[in-house]
Amino acid sequence: MVTAAITDARAVAEGVVDPEMPMLTLADLGVLRGVDTAEDGTVVVTITPTYSGCPALDEMRADLRRRLHAAGHERVDVRTTFSPPWTTDFISDGGRRKLAEAGVAPPAHLGPRAAGPVPLTLVAPSRTVACPRCGAPDTEETSRFGPTACTALRRCRSCAEPFEHVKEI
Amino acid sequence: MAPPMMHSDDTDPAHHDENVYDALATADDDGRWAFGTGFDAGTAEIDAPAPDGVDRDDLAAYCLMLADDALIASQRLSGWTAKAPELEEDVALANIALDLLGQARVLLSRAGHLGAAEPFRAGPQDDEDVLTYFRDDRAFRNVTLVETDLGDFGRTIAWILVLSSWRLALMHRLTGSRDPVLAAVAAKAVKELTYHRDYAAQWTLRLGDGTELSHARMQAGLDAVWPFVEELFLPHATERRLVDAGVAVDPAELRAEVDGVLDQVLPAATLTRPERPAVGLVGGRGGRDGVHTESLGTVLAVMQSLARAHPEATW
Known part of the structure; x- marks a missing residue:
């Protein structure tokens, strides 16, 4: 009720x-x-x-x-509760907007993971993460691990500002 | 490195007057035990009974094995905090340690729920804290690899590469476990360990295929870790029984996947797969039986001595 x-x-x-x-x-x-x-x-x-x-x-x-x-x-x-396990796909559209407004790049949508063993990719995936400050697509990852468990560190090659990225999990 | 704070209109402004220290002070009038925050008992999966037909003591022992691997590895990695080669690596190693500690805490709480903490309980601490601080070395069930000295950064990277490749293969298979806690921990651990393995693989490439000096130290690190690899694939009697019950993973099944990862990374990093005899086993018994190297004593002294000296401390 x-x-x-x-x-x-x-x-x-x-x-x-x-x-x-x-x-x-x-x-x-x-x-x-x-x-x-x-x-x-x-x-x-x-x-x-x-x-x-x-x-x-x-x-x-x-x-x-x-x-x-x-x-x-x-x-x-x-x-x-642990199940189903949290994924960044659960962050709402509103939440993604708020992250971007605060200067934090939101995660990309992952979708369901393929079955079978997790493949190892030796070449870093060329995922485009746009700069949350100037919007330029040309950014680089400076560290996969950031100040909180869920963020990575990136830098914009266009405006040269560092920023955080909520990494996909 | 905090993100710029944006106080949007839809959040209660009064809330921002409060801070984390107020919350700590008001969370519990009696104070928190100084060496642990206490994992909340109200967790659906941890409170669930052992699945039908599964021996409670076996399940507790298996949870301890997987918990202790993560707990001791986390403690070892924490030794790099504030002294890694670069700030980014300091943060990365601390993050990996934190993920492993999180996996350990849930598994320790599950083991405790199944009765594993009772023989060691001397005070009112939570199960996970009793199991972490008040067990002696013979009661730890971790594989010996995780207790070994991490040495230099090259050896640390080799250690993370082997450990994360193995644990990822294990956790991937464990997502189908009949035990709800093992399945839930595994589902989260797969995602976390994928990042750990990526980190180690990238550094193995950079160091192995780097300068003459970095290559030599990366190879030496791999050589030093190698004797402890064999133990990772040896099934314990408890594991065998739980494999039959649909709860556990047979570690012998993991060898092909781990070999595949190493065969991918090592040649690309111009490193040679070592050929060195296994160590860490005494009469066929190893970490899973509580038979450890002297290194575990060092790890436990650092991890436990303060809590044992001041078991009543609160803050």
């Missing part, structure tokens, strides 16, 4: 922002899996981690509890 309380709880949970990329809400990021109420009225929020070791997960839980308590929901249970 959809009650006013659950509608409100869902809106509050969807508005909580990611601790490492605060331009995105948890809903934009695609990590919010569900907001329901248990029989005793407890608000049950289910989230999924981005990377196995994402250090932001504990803070997301704490933020969700805090915001829901502040909105008047006394009993809150934040649960985690």
Whole structure:
């Protein structure tokens, strides 16, 4: 049954922002899996981690509890689920727009992975990542691993600015 | 290196007054245990019972094997933090360590849910922390490769190349496991390990096919790692039983895929596949049986000594 309380709880949970990329809400990021109420009225929020070791997960839980308590929901249970595994394809179109506006290149759409062993490609894929600042397509990867688990570092050859890229996973 | 902060209109401005330190201070009035944040127990897959017909102790032991491989590898890699050759490599190695630690935490929690932490419990810590800080070397089930000294950057790259190629082949097959935690960890690990393997392969090419000095050190690194490779493909009795139960992967099946990757990378990097006898086994028993090299003692001393000296510490 959809009650006013659950509608409100869902809106509050969807508005909580990611601790490492605060331009995105948890809903934009695609990590919010569900907001329901248990029989005793407890608000049950289910989230999924981005990377196995994402250090932001504990803070997301704490933020969700805090915001829901502040909105008047006394009993809150934040649960985690791993399945189906998060992929950058779950980042919403709105989320991609917000990333670009904040100077972070959004990930490309991956689609379903081919079956069979993961092939090793020795030549780096020539994926075009447009510069989020000047829009030029001529950018280079400076490091596959960035300041957070989900970003890579790139540099624009046109405007020479460095920027982050949410790498596809 | 933080991205430029954009406070868009649709986020609550009051929220930005709060910060992570407030959250820490209010998260738990009793304080957090100083050496772990505590993996939340409310995880659907971790709380699930062992699949029908699967021995609970076997499943716990298998989770520990895969957890300990990742935990000890992560601890070793963390040793590069703040002293890698370049800032980008420092960040990359720390990221790889973090991914592995994340895989380890879920698997340790699963092992703990199945009872593996109880023999080592002396306090109120979470299962993953009990298993990480209060087990002695004989109770660790990792393959000996992950406990070996990483040496220089060339040896570290050879170590990551072998380890990530092997673990990726393993995790790819494990996505079909009947255990929901193993399947879920594997699905995430495949994506993470693909990046780790790419990183190691690219550096193997640069160093192997680089200068005379970088070639020599990359080859020496590969030679040093090689004696520990054989153990990766030896099935343990526990693994054999769980393969039959549809839960585990037979490591012997991984050899062809790992060989294929090395046959692709090593010639392109002008490196020679070493021919060196296997080490790390005593009477056929190795890391999976708790028989380790002395290197594990060094790793555990660094990882555990502070928590053992101050088991009551909170912050």
